[in-house]
Amino acid sequence: MKIFVDSADLDEIKELASWGIVDGVTTNPTLVKRSGRSFQEIIEEIFTIVDGPISLEVLSEDADGMIQEAKEIVSKVSKKYQKNVAIKIPMNPEGLKAVKKLSKEGIQTNVTLVFSSNQALLAAKAGASFVSPFIGRLDDMGHEGMQIIEEIVDIFENYDFETEVIVASIRHPIHVIQSASLGAHIATIPPKIIRQMVKHSLTDKGIQQFLDDWRDVKK
Ligand code: G3P
Numbered sequence: 529m530k531i532f533v534d535s536a537d538l539d540e541i542k543e544l545a546s547w548g549i550v551d552g553v554t555t556n557p558t559l560v561k562r563s564g565r566s567f568q569e570i571i572e573e574i575f576t577i578v579d580g581p582i583s584l585e586v587l588s589e590d591a592d593g594m595i596q597e598a599k600e601i602v603s604k605v606s607k608k609y610q611k612n613v614a615i616k617i618p619m620n621p622e623g624l625k626a627v628k629k630l631s632k633e634g635i636q637t638n639v640t641l642v643f644s645s646n647q648a649l650l651a652a653k654a655g656a657s658f659v660s661p662f663i664g665r666l667d668d669m670g671h672e673g674m675q676i677i678e679e680i681v682d683i684f685e686n687y688d689f690e691t692e693v694i695v696a697s698i699r700h701p702i703h704v705i706q707s708a709s710l711g712a713h714i715a716t717i718p719p720k721i722i723r724q725m726v727k728h729s730l731t732d733k734g735i736q737q738f739l740d741d742w743r744d745v746k747k
Contacts, residue, residue, distance in 0.1 A: 529708045532581070532694065532716035536563040536570055540719040542577050547726075552580035554660070554696065554716040556616065556640070557587065571601065575609035581658070583638045585616035591625035598630055598637075614638045614657060619647045624654040631655030638694065645679040652684060652691035660716070664697035673697075674706050681711050701725050 530551035533541050536559040544550050553574060560567055567584075574582055586597040598615040605613055614636040617623040627637045631654070638658040639651035643666060648659045661680060663673025680693050692713035698704060701724050707715040717725075
């Protein structure tokens with residue numbers, strides 16, 4: 529399973545990328561706001577950190593506006609990184625129209641705010657490169673978010689869709705294990721949760737014990 533960082537915090541992305549575990553990045557307007565940087569600053573730097581799909585969201589509400597915004601974003605990225613741009617498009621009829629046109633023009637799309645398997649199926653049919661089901665937000669509503677991941681993975685396999693499933697709105701490390709067990713292509717994970725994944729108290733205790741014992745070895 530590929531791991532994307534769900535963040536617009538460039539320092540965090542840089543640090544995690546240095547671990548060798550980052551295959552891409554997803555951002556959204558909330559994450560950009562949280563980073564304290566301008567969208568322009570992020571676009572200029574983020575592609576130099578990770579050589580993989582970088583999702584950047586459009587805000588227009590009609591298909592023509594989304595397509596125009598998508599092209600503006602691509603034009604702001606230096607030529608060598610343009611292949612990595614994935615335009616995040618909201619899941620609604622206007623979004624589907626935009627996805628269809630952008631995919632025909634060879635621009636990658638990530639259909640976001642997906643909350644059902646039917647929405648994912650429609651996005652794949654329109655030609656989306658990625659779909660992003662938000663499982664944490666479904667859990668918050670009292671649903672079993674992971675259930676739709678299982679369904680979407682099955683549906684895409686049944687019909688050989690090339691669309692990749694990005695499990696989004698991940699809230700804890702167990703969501704990551706479940707995503708991988710179900711065969712999701714990608715999990716986009718907040719930095720805090722990646723840090724929880726790497727940690728185990730027995731590892732820390734073991735390292736400390738080896739260091740202490742080594743100090744007592746006859747020199
Ligand atoms: O990429 C966006 C998605 O992961 C949002 O997560 O925690 O705001 O539901 P959350």
